[in-house]
Amino acid sequence: MADEQTLDTQNPEEQAAEAAEVSAPDEDLAARVQALEEQLAAAQDQSLRMAADLQNVRRRAEQDVEKAHKFALEKFALDLLPVIDSLERGLELSSPDDEAIKPVRDGLELTLKLMLDTVARYQVLPVDPLGEPFNPEHHQAMAMEESVSAEPNSVLKVFQKGYLLNGRLLRPAMVVVSKAPVTPPPSIDEQA
Secondary structure: OHHHHHHHHOOHHHHHHHHHHHHHHHHHHHHHHHHHHHHHHHHHHHHHHHHHHHHHHHHHHHHHHHHHHHHOOHHHHHHHHHHHHHHHHHHHHOOOOOHHHHHHHHHHHHHHHHHHHHHHHOOEEEEOOOOOEOOOOOEEEEEEEEOOOOOOOEEEEEEEOEEEEOOEEEEOEEEEEEEOOOOOOOOHHHHO
16 A cells, blocks of 8 residues: 555656657567668559569560560561562563463463462462552552542552561552643633
8 A cells, every 4th residue: 555655655757758768669569660661662562563564574575475476477578579679560461362482371371370379378369459549558659640630648559569477568559640730721712
């Protein structure tokens, strides 16, 4: 009881100091818990970011490999296009009616067909835009000609076919594009 009396007889300042000593470790502990929770949240955020970065790198690498497979033949296909062009020119310049060169012409036709079928298996497809509207993404305009029979900005002639590799332009088609005819200025006789 004497201890109880001493506790009760303590002045209020001493009781507040004692209570502060008891609550100070609680506050330190709460502050430490708060700091650890913040560190944990930062570490979890960093972990999520690193996982997302790793996933992005993996996806980019897969896309690069896919593109490498898809377009690995680009240089080789570009080297084959002049051969196809030469076969087509040979057929254009030879007469189908000349019996003396008929076997040679037949051989050229078969060789050209075989070559076109082979490159088509590897997704190399021709762009032959004759009569189609001019498309600057797939066609290269070499000249413009006035035409009353064709729509303006349509392809009148194809100098050289273009080609696509897996949907991507390998070589543009070289074309002549139509334009609307220019009406001549009225002559002096018409004005009078």
